Amino acid sequence: MKALLIIIDGAADRALKSLNRKTPLEVAHKPNIDKLAKDGITGIMDPITPGISVGSDTAHLALLGYDPFKTYTGRGAFEALGAGVELKPGEIAFRTNFATVDENMRVIDRRAGRYIEEAKEFEKIINSISLKDNPDVEIFFKHTVEHRGVLVLRGKGLSRFISDTDPHEIGVRVLESKPLVDTPEAKKTANVINEFTRIIYNLLKDHPLNRSRAKRGLPPANILLLRGAGVLPTIKPLSEKFKIKAACIAGIALVKGVAKAVGMDIINVPGATGGLDTDVLAKVKYAIKALRDYDFVFIHYKGTDAASHDGNVWAKIRMIERIDSAVGYLIERIKLDETYIVITADHATLTEETRNHSGDFVPLLIHGPGVISDDVDMFCERACLKGGLGRIRGLDLMNIIMNYLNKVEKFGE
Amino acid sequence: MKALLIIIDGAADRALKSLNRKTPLEVAHKPNIDKLAKDGITGIMDPITPGISVGSDTAHLALLGYDPFKTYTGRGAFEALGAGVELKPGEIAFRTNFATVDENMRVIDRRAGRYIEEAKEFEKIINSISLKDNPDVEIFFKHTVEHRGVLVLRGKGLSRFISDTDPHEIGVRVLESKPLVDTPEAKKTANVINEFTRIIYNLLKDHPLNRSRAKRGLPPANILLLRGAGVLPTIKPLSEKFKIKAACIAGIALVKGVAKAVGMDIINVPGATGGLDTDVLAKVKYAIKALRDYDFVFIHYKGTDAASHDGNVWAKIRMIERIDSAVGYLIERIKLDETYIVITADHATLTEETRNHSGDFVPLLIHGPGVISDDVDMFCERACLKGGLGRIRGLDLMNIIMNYLNKVEKFGE
Numbered sequence: 046m047k048a049l050l051i052i053i054d055g056a057a058d059r060a061l062k063s064l065n066r067k068t069p070l071e072v073a074h075k076p077n078i079d080k081l082a083k084d085g086i087t088g089i090m091d092p093i094t095p096g097i098s099v100g101s102d103t104a105h106l107a108l109l110g111y112d113p114f115k116t117y118t119g120r121g122a123f124e125a126l127g128a129g130v131e132l133k134p135g136e137i138a139f140r141t142n143f144a145t146v147d148e149n150m151r152v153i154d155r156r157a158g159r160y161i162e163e164a165k166e167f168e169k170i171i172n173s174i175s176l177k178d179n180p181d182v183e184i185f186f187k188h189t190v191e192h193r194g195v196l197v198l199r200g201k202g203l204s205r206f207i208s209d210t211d212p213h214e215i216g217v218r219v220l221e222s223k224p225l226v227d228t229p230e231a232k233k234t235a236n237v238i239n240e241f242t243r244i245i246y247n248l249l250k251d252h253p254l255n256r257s258r259a260k261r262g263l264p265p266a267n268i269l270l271l272r273g274a275g276v277l278p279t280i281k282p283l284s285e286k287f288k289i290k291a292a293c294i295a296g297i298a299l300v301k302g303v304a305k306a307v308g309m310d311i312i313n314v315p316g317a318t319g320g321l322d323t324d325v326l327a328k329v330k331y332a333i334k335a336l337r338d339y340d341f342v343f344i345h346y347k348g349t350d351a352a353s354h355d356g357n358v359w360a361k362i363r364m365i366e367r368i369d370s371a372v373g374y375l376i377e378r379i380k381l382d383e384t385y386i387v388i389t390a391d392h393a394t395l396t397e398e399t400r401n402h403s404g405d406f407v408p409l410l411i412h413g414p415g416v417i418s419d420d421v422d423m424f425c426e427r428a429c430l431k432g433g434l435g436r437i438r439g440l441d442l443m444n445i446i447m448n449y450l451n452k453v454e455k456f457g458e
Numbered sequence: 459m460k461a462l463l464i465i466i467d468g469a470a471d472r473a474l475k476s477l478n479r480k481t482p483l484e485v486a487h488k489p490n491i492d493k494l495a496k497d498g499i500t501g502i503m504d505p506i507t508p509g510i511s512v513g514s515d516t517a518h519l520a521l522l523g524y525d526p527f528k529t530y531t532g533r534g535a536f537e538a539l540g541a542g543v544e545l546k547p548g549e550i551a552f553r554t555n556f557a558t559v560d561e562n563m564r565v566i567d568r569r570a571g572r573y574i575e576e577a578k579e580f581e582k583i584i585n586s587i588s589l590k591d592n593p594d595v596e597i598f599f600k601h602t603v604e605h606r607g608v609l610v611l612r613g614k615g616l617s618r619f620i621s622d623t624d625p626h627e628i629g630v631r632v633l634e635s636k637p638l639v640d641t642p643e644a645k646k647t648a649n650v651i652n653e654f655t656r657i658i659y660n661l662l663k664d665h666p667l668n669r670s671r672a673k674r675g676l677p678p679a680n681i682l683l684l685r686g687a688g689v690l691p692t693i694k695p696l697s698e699k700f701k702i703k704a705a706c707i708a709g710i711a712l713v714k715g716v717a718k719a720v721g722m723d724i725i726n727v728p729g730a731t732g733g734l735d736t737d738v739l740a741k742v743k744y745a746i747k748a749l750r751d752y753d754f755v756f757i758h759y760k761g762t763d764a765a766s767h768d769g770n771v772w773a774k775i776r777m778i779e780r781i782d783s784a785v786g787y788l789i790e791r792i793k794l795d796e797t798y799i800v801i802t803a804d805h806a807t808l809t810e811e812t813r814n815h816s817g818d819f820v821p822l823l824i825h826g827p828g829v830i831s832d833d834v835d836m837f838c839e840r841a842c843l844k845g846g847l848g849r850i851r852g853l854d855l856m857n858i859i860m861n862y863l864n865k866v867e868k869f870g871e
Binding site for chain 1: 499846
């Protein structure tokens with residue numbers, strides 16, 4: 046028996062005015078997923094508990110079976126793992142942006158124009174930095190995509206409890222990092238970050254690469270903004286917890302990072318962009334292959350969440366429909382009597398109201414051998430309210446899936 | 459976006475013989491509330507967990523988002539706050555009854571005839587008491603309604619872990635207060651209470667006010683019975699937790715006290731008695747006004763619970779119908795596309811069987827913009843069993859409401 050989990054990021058929503066009080070999942074034409082709902086069991090799920098709003102990191106931890114209140118140690122760590130950086134216990138990882146600041150360190154462009162051709166050169170410069178005030182701390186930087194990257198501090202006595210330097214808005218000065226707790230470790234780490242920020246600005250402000258960018262009319266990449274300090278979480282991997290081999294197919298670093306943190310292998314798929322333009326079919330094709338070698342395969346689609354953050358209802362619907370066609374391809378090619386298919390969202394993203402994550406419930410379907418079907422014949426929030434699974438919590442999901450695979454150890458005798 | 463929470467105290471019940479196996483909420487004619495159920499989402503709720511019976515204090519704490527197992531510190535504190543007494547940390551508050559005892563301190567009337575005309579005079583006498591054995595402890599007393607009042611001990615080294623002096627039945631002697639834990643604080647507080655009880659009896663037994671009552675054929679108010687020792691709970695107020703302004707409209711001191719403890723403003727409404735005779739419409743009118751200034755308004759109706767304690771099924775039904783008419787007035791006058799209306803009960807009260815609170819589930823409805831409606835078109839226990847919210851817990855309610863108002867902070871990124 047194998048299981049395939051498809052998480053459609055931010056797919057759930059509220060009853061929208063522009064859809065005549067329906068949700069995007071209700072409006073989308075998705076005959077394949079609805080067929081799975083019809084033949085399977087459905088329900089609703091709170092990623093944490095009812096009403097609690099979650100990030101993609103905490104939501105994925107919960108849905109993969111790890112209590113985020115116990116295992117979440119900051120987003121930076123997952124970004125680093127997802128970017129292929131080997132993170133060791135005690136090291137502090139940050140998400141970073143190349144950005145443009147003026148001579149008063151005021152942020153003019155939080156993305157330095159977004160496309161940084163010279164990123165690899167800048168990467169070398171940053172990796173050559175040595176700190177004078179904190180000579181025992183080593184800097185490691187890796188550029189990922191566009192203006193984004195990951196910075197890691199390597200050294201002893203560091204802490205993740207420090208504030209961001211990224212002010213998250215333009216027109217204001219780069220922030221000084223501050224210790225969030227009163228410990229020598231947090232003070233030292235904030236000090237390291239502030240020294241690093243001064244050094245990098247001095248190195249980059251008049252750098253030939255930036256003078257060249259200016260000549261071409263591009264904003265200089267003269268600062269690195271840091272946010273989301275994190276450390277490697279202490280986690281018992283899925284292989285130990287359930288004695289399974291698990292793989293993740295995702296486009297974005299964060300989800301790959303969470304998957305890696307819980308001990309999944311990462312399968313990189315050409316064309317998996319993590320955006321609306323992702324190759325939905327390619328992910329499914331790789332998943333079909335992976336199901337031969339792995340007990341549990343997890344496919345993540347990000348486009349729905351991106352469309353919601355943009356407030357684009359129809360792009361969200363279209364993305365759901367594209368995923369449905371990939372599911373159609375899938376179910377014709379795998380053995381449905383040997384494979385559980387689980388489809389859900391990691392959280393709702395409110396396309397009309399806040400354009401952000403919310404604490405609303407999400408729909409869930411489980412299809413596979415031995416599953417007791419209910420009367421629901423559609424995969425959407427409203428229909429799944431009547432689902433046979435009732436209302437479960439994110440942390441229950443992996444146990445339910447692993448139980449179908451008969452991988453859950455008996456408690457008691 | 460605003461939210462209005464209406465709690466109908468003890469409204470839930472069991473299938474009653476006298477109603478041909480229906481519940482009071484099923485039998486009551488309540489077209490307005492049922493319309494909200496039809497257009498909204500419904501479900502059932504356990505104030506704590508299934509089967510656990512709750513007091514009005516613990517139920518309201520839970521429904522307002524505070525775990526009573528962590529925040530409940532005795533009923534006396536809420537009564538004091540609700541009576542408008544400023545309670546400081548460390549002070550011990552009691553609910554009190556004026557009562558009648560014989561020369562052997564045996565209770566003859568637990569309410570001293572219930573109506574104590576001379577209450578204000580007695581209040582002065584009690585507030586002039588100074589303790590000889592415990593000169594560092596100050597006594598503060600406030601009469602509230604009928605035979606009821608609040609007593610506060612002010613001083614250092616006091617404890618709420620002492621037993622009541624109120625024997626809760628007639629024919630037996632006033633109890634000696636005993637320490638419930640083996641600490642010097644509890645011993646001292648029990649000692650204070652026992653000294654106070656001796657002093658007040660000696661002051662009041664032959665007092666001219668009581669001689670005058672005797673002449674008029676009234677039982678003397680010659681003792682003050684104490685119960686429900688409590689201290690101010692340590693609570694993060696709603697304003698900090700959700701960054702909202704919240705107001706409470708209630709007739710009874712206990713509910714006002716809980717609301718005040720969690721940081722709500724108390725709006726006093728003329729005609730709000732907390733009984734079956736309350737002005738149901740006046741509360742709604744004040745709530746409509748309050749919704750202009752507050753994010754969250756909570757209306758409490760007590761009459762249903764009072765009717766249940768009296769075993770009066772039809773009074774309960776009639777009270778539900780009166781509340782329904784007030785809801786009808788409300789929904790014609792507020793912007794339904796900008797306001798969430800939530801209706802529930804704090805617990806069930808069994809009108810036929812025990813005439814007391816029980817651990818049965820209660821029905822719940824949420825109506826408002828973006829809410830995904832279910833098929834339920836009636837607000838009652840039986841119909842809400844099929845509701846889309848499924849079965850939630852009291853502690854989830856505020857998170858769900860605040861999520862609709864987009865006031866829940868995201869956990870993770």
